[in-house]
Structures are given as C-alpha cells and as structure tokens.
Amino acid sequence: MDTSESTDTSESTDTSGSTAGSTPTPAEDTDAPKPRGSGWRRWAMDTRPLRRPAFRRLWCSTVVTAVGSQLTAVAVPKQIYDITGSSAWVGYASLAGLLPMVVFALWGGAVADTMDRRTLLLITNSGIAVTSLLFWLQAVARLDSVVVLMVLLAVQQAFFGLNSPARNASIARLVPAGELPAANALGSTVMQTGLVAGPLLAGALIPVIGLAELYLIDALALCVTVWAVLRLPPLPPLTDSARRRAGVREIAAGFRYISGHKVLLLSFLADIIAMVCGMPRALFPQLAAETYAAYGEGLALGLLFAAIPVGAVIGGLFSGTFSRARRHGWMVIGAVTAWGAAVAGFGLSGSLWVAVAFLAAAGVADMVSMVFRGAILLSAATDDMRGRMQGVFTVVVAGGPRLADVLHGTAGSAFGPRAAVVGGGLLVVVLMLGLAAAVPALRRYRV
Template identity: 65%
Template sequence: MVDSAHQPTESTEDEPPGPALVPAQRRRRFTVDTTPLRIKPFRRLWSSTVVTAIGSQLTAVAVPLQIYDDTGSSALVGVAGAVALVPLVVFALWGGAIADLRDRRTLLLFSNAGIAVTSFLFWAQAALGMHSVAVLFVLLAFQQALFGINAPTRTASVARLVPEAQLPAATALTSTVAQFGQILGPLLAGALAPVLGISTLYLVDTLALVITLWAVWKLPPLPPLKTAARRAGLKDVFDGFRYLWPRKLLLVSFVADIAAMVLGMPRALFPEMADTYFGGDAALGVLYAALPVGALLCGVFSGLYSHIRRHGVMVVLSVAAWGLAVAGLGLAHSLWLAALMLALAGAADMISMVFRGVILQSEATDEMRGRMQGVFTVVVAGGPRLADLLHGTVGEAVGARGATVGGGLLVVVAVVLLAFVVPAFWRYVPVAAKRE
C-alpha cells in the first residue's frame, strides 16, 4: 500500500548528480546502504537511536547486576524479567495506538524525556545506597512502560521520513545500530561497573538520553495524516487487532517471527551448554555474544537488501536458515562451531527482521502503522521470554542438545507450512519494487 507518508518531510542534502554517484552506488550494492542518511529528519532519528542503543544496554546490565549484588538472589533477577515484560506488552500495544492518533514527534519527546528521568532516578537510588529491590522494580516497570510507548512510535515514524524504495536500507540501518548496541553496551557495562560503580552506568545512560532529546526536537511534526488528533482508548487497541486479522501478509510475518523465537531461541539453555559441553563461564560469554555479532556482520552488507524484490521469499528462507543454524548449535561438539552456528543464526535473524519490518511499513497504512509496530514490539520482546520458559522446561526433560535440535527443526517445519498455507506471502513483492 502506498500513501503520501512515504514522501520525506524534509529535502535531502544536495549530492552531485549523474556519473559522480556511480561508484558509490556500486559500493552500496554490497556494503551498508547509507542513502537514507542523506535525509536530515531520518538522520536525526537514526542518530538518536545510535546513542540510546548503547546507553540503554548499560541500564539493562546494571539493573540485574544491582539486584544480584544487593540480594544474592538469581530468582529475584528472574522476577525482574517478568516485572519488565508486563508493562512493556501493555504499553507497546497502547503506545502504538497513541502513535496513530497523536503527533509522533511529540510522543517521542515525551517518552524519551520520561525514560531519561527514570534513568536519573535509577542513578539517584544507587548513589544514595538505598538497596531496595521494590524501588528497582517500580522504576523498571515505569521505564519499560515508557519504552513500550517509544519503540512503536520511533519505528512507525521511519516510513514518514524516507521514500518507500529506501525502506529496506533505512530498516537495515536501524537494526544494525540495535545489534551494535547489544554488543558494545554490555562490553562497556562490564568494563565500567567494577571501576566506576553501577551508579555511573545509570548516569551515563541518563546523559545519553538527554543528548538525544535535541535530535528528536529537531524532527518535523508528524501528526496523523487522515484523522484528527485525539486520545487513544481501549477500542483503538482492539481496532489494531481487527485490522491485522484479515491482512494475511502482516499476520504471517508476525507468526513467522513468533515461531522462530518461541520454538528456536535456546537462550535459557546457554548456561547449561557452556558448563556441560564447552568449558564453563568463558564459553557462556561467547555464546551470548555470537548472535549479535552475526547480526552486525550481516548488517554491514545491507546494501544488497535494496536490490531484492522477493521480500516474502527472503523472510521464509531466513527463518528456515535460523532454524537450521539453531539445530546445528545443538549438534555442535566444539565451542568454535557452536559460535559459528549462532553467528549464522544472528545473520539470518537480521535478514528476517529487515524484510519483516519492510513488509510491515509497506503494507500497513499510516493510520494503523503505530499499532502494527506495537504488536511487532510485543512479538520481539515477548517471544524470547516465552522461549526461555519453553526451552528451560523441555531442556530439563530431554536435555539441552535435544531441546535445541528439536526446536530448530520445528522452526523449519513451521515456516514451510506457513508458506504453503499462505502462498501469497511467498510470492510477495512490494509495490515500489513492482514499479521498478
């Protein structure tokens, strides 16, 4: 579906026309396609994402570390995951509805400022030595509620800032930054926490969020295109599900990701696999890092994505590749092979994420795009947490290897069945690609 939302709201920077661009265009066929960064509004949104992707990981590491340091309880660290999930799910769905009915720039300013204040309060309680798990849980719940509003709003804004033909490149740039943050953020947290203390991690995240407010402030207004701005209610949330149900292309893209994450994300088994098969704690760090490293390396070659027309095929093949790589992890008898399988899985996940994101941006109309991004946020955040429960339970019964191999193969079966039941998804080509 094409609407005026796909036209950038601010002119791009001047670039020399004609032959002078040819070498750059050739390079972009293989390396990161930075064309969307020529558009000032998108560049501002993306630059704010760069900072927050790293800063948010500092807090993501600091909270469970502080809980464990204060209590010595891994169970309470696990409870923190549930405390974070519930408000994230609720407010991602509601926040998506708000993003469709209010100015998205205003909503980004509000949510970014709220997250910055919450990070400051995290710093204050740590600096004052409160040692209260209850306070941490309350702040964590508020932070995740604000993130639930921010994430779908931020993502839904992309299609208003770049032309439709540049959506694959823009989505790849955003996803690559997220993966980069997942690698660099925890590394910085691990290096800074013993030297500067946990409170410093919160403070750095706070300062980073304050800096991003200027980039968000400079965005153009992003009001609703077809409806007057108004308050979002429960009916608007359910309207999003009613909108999604008959649109099989969008529905299949969500189901494919749920299948990949729930059936094929053996993250909960990494500690057992590291201890039993690969030599202990050092191996655990390798297993956790391999997924985002593979995704980041795949993002480096995202220039190829803009030249692919069969987006449905790419989703099906990448999800199947994820499943096969996870099954390979379960069969691996050496750490280097396990890391390779996880890196391949991370690369496949990056490809799947990009093309599912483009399908969503292209097929959802602007007045529903925020709500669809809210569902997308719930799927991305909730799927791995359900997988932790499933794989932990099944792994206890059949062993880590059996659960990992079986889950990976089930992913392949599930995505092949989806392609068979909804052949239109396999044949899907976006309108912009058809016009070329």
C-alpha cells in the same frame, strides 16, 4: 525500487523536500531500479537513508542510546543481585518490566496513530531519561531497595512501550518506501552493536567508576535523543485520526486490521515461529557447563551469548546484498528457514567454535528477517495503522524470546539441551515452510 543518489542533504529540509517545520508526507518512490556501483559497494551497508536529514537525526540518536540503554540493562540486575544475592530476584525483576511494556506498547501504538508522533517521542524519551536519573539517585543514596528498583524498572519499560511504536512508525514518514529495508538495516545494526558493546563497556566501567554512574551515563545519552527528536519535523496523523481516542476500541481495531491483512499476520507468525521455537539462549548456561566445559565455562558462556548479536551486526554491515530485494515475503521465509537450520546445526555441534559459527549464521538470518518484517509492517500498513502494528510488533519481539526461555528450559530438562536445540531448530524449518506453502500471501508479497 529507488536507488537515486540525488537527495537533499541540507539541514533545512525534511525528506519530502518541504521546509523544516512543515508536515512531511510519505516520500514518493517512483524511480526505476538502478545499479549501485560495483564490487564491495554492492555488498556494503546501504546508507542512502542517512542522506535524509530527519532520518539521520533519528538514527544518530539511536547510535548514542543503543549503548547507553545497555548500561542500565546491566546495572539493574547487577544491583538487584548485589542486594539480594539471589538470581531468582533478578528473574522477578525481568517479569516486573515485561507486563508494563506489553500493556503500554499496545496502548502506545494506538496513541501513536492519534497524535503527533514527534510529540509522543519527546514525552516518552524525556520520561525514560528521568527514570534513568532516578536510578542514579537511588544508587547514590544507597537505598538498597529491590522494591524501588522494580518500580523504576516497570515505569521505564512502560515509557519504552509507549516510545517504540511511535519511533518505528515514524520511519516510513522519513524515508521513501524503496529505502525502508536499508533504514531498518541501519537501525537494527546499531541496536545489535549495542547489545555487544554495551555489556562489555559496562563490565569494564563498573570497577573503575562504580555502578551508579552507569545510570547517569544512560540519562545523559538520552538527553541527546531528546535533542535529536526535538529537531525532527512534526509528524501529525495524515487523516482525521487525531479526533479518535486511543482506547480499547482502537487497540481492538488494530488486531482486526492484522487479521484482515494476511501478509501482516504472517509476518508476525514468522517471528513467533522463529523466536518461540528456535531461540535457545535459556540453554546456553547448561551447554557451557556440560558440552563445552573443556573450553572453559566462562569463555564458552560469553561466546554463546555474543555470537548471535555479532552475526546480526555482520549481516547489517553487508546488508547491501539484500536491502534492495523487492520480494520481501520470500526474504522473510528464507531468513526464518535459515535461522532454524543454523540453530539445528548449533545443537549438533560438538566443537565450541563450530557452534559459535552456526549461532553467528543464525544472527545473520535474524538480521535479514528483522529488516524485511519491519519493511512489510511499514509498507503494507496504512499510516493511521502503523503505530498499532508497531505496538504489536514490540510485544511479539519482546515476548517471543521470554516464552522460548520457558519452553527450551523445560525441554532441555526433559530431553537434554542438545536435543532440545536441534528439535527446536528443525521445528522452525518445518513450520515456516508449511506456513509458506499453506498460505501464499507471504510468498506473493512484493514491495
């Protein structure tokens, strides 16, 4: 794996060493592994990808929008609840955004494989910014219409579905293969930080500036993203993919590609096992009200929801410990197994602080899993398939926790919340180890 420190840091070059504006090709990664310092440097986050100007621009835009997007994520359900006084309508709005995201993520992956990905990012980021501006206008105009909010949310999630595959698939063109885990760790850490800081900032700002202005801040943050994408080098298809149409046939070809490449299929199955069987967030309110009520229901609920993202951020900050691993398959297997064990430990915990510690450990395991599943998708798939792989990845990541909410909520009502959590965590361990034993492709995969 390349640990070379000699990367061009001038703003006039892209990651392949060609002049700005030329078409970058995947960077070669031929250097032999070299140790990276000693002491804390071997533990700290690997920031080598940030020395590459194009990736640095993309990542810096993510820093801004990771928090901004969470402002809108808080503002929409808050406004819907203020209008209706019903949590059910908040849930309906979430479903209204899910279907467009799923459909357009699958289609967007096919589109990302047939056109310049920078152009697609410019279009979709501009679309997301416009919808945030429309959110602001409807709030300022005091329309108080749930229908308008749900339509805008559906449109915004459709743009997000188109955007995410192109954004993720572009990373492999901006950094060499040896730096993909580090690049994924940098991006995932920022997003997880946004999940913690964004809602806290929204809660602090609403009483001061009002709800409408949260939408405006998000729209302005997205302008930074558009500017950063505009400065990326062109990212056209490397083959004759531009001659294809992005239709049902191309989407189906993506699924056939997954089924024919076991390591890709297993990486998706690993995430489905972890999230569907082991994501217990639907039971947090009941656990806060019953098991941890002595600590204060509000405090308990906030800590439970924050623990996993905080753990993921901690894992990202110390990602130097694992970002140079070459056995990516074993890293995924170990991370998903550790996630399941930590979730089971959380379910057995009678103390809130022990429970939070287990959830934070689960967050660290989730970060490791995200980093290496993402690296496998980018390194094991050809460039003309990366968009479609990332489209499926977006659907799995978004859909898995929602299915888990249904399953854990049902199991919690039938068997009790703690039994449901423990059972789900143990099921993750059994299924992941069984899958790894039955199908060796993931165990054998090396970058």
